[in-house]
Amino acid sequence: MGIFNKLFSNTSEEKETKTLPWIQLTNLDQLKTVDAQSNTKTQVIFKHSTRCGISRMVLKQFEADFYLTENHLDLYYLDLLNYREISNEIAVKFQVMHESPQLLVIKNGEAVAYENHGGINSLELSNYI
Secondary structure (H helix, E strand, O other): OHHHHHHHOOOOOOOOOOOOOEEEOOOOHHHHHHHHHOOOOEEEEEEEOOOOHHHHHHHHHHHHHOOOOOOOEEEEEEEOOOOHHHHHHHHHHHOOOOOOOEEEEEEOOEEEEEEEHHHHHHOOHHHHO
16 A cells, blocks of 8 residues: 555655756856866766756756766766857867767866767766776
């Protein structure tokens, strides 16, 4: 009967959500910081389209599965709809054709790995720290 209680319960249980240490990528100057910091610490950029269901699903799965800390890498979040010019500059600077959603791993000023769509969640970030 326990399963039916959960299905038909009037109480709403809050799911535990994990908050990642996202750094909002909102200006082009931050790419200089990403580049410089990548010499000592892995930098990760998640390019997200806030209107895309696939992008939202991939982002949620990424956040749920993420197990590293701020000590391991810096996580940058880019809202593509509001900051498309930054996405364009990322494509040029790191020589990775734009897609959405997209995750880039930056080390020593270069994109050492990147994935798009469902491939994002199969990328083993611990290999790059």
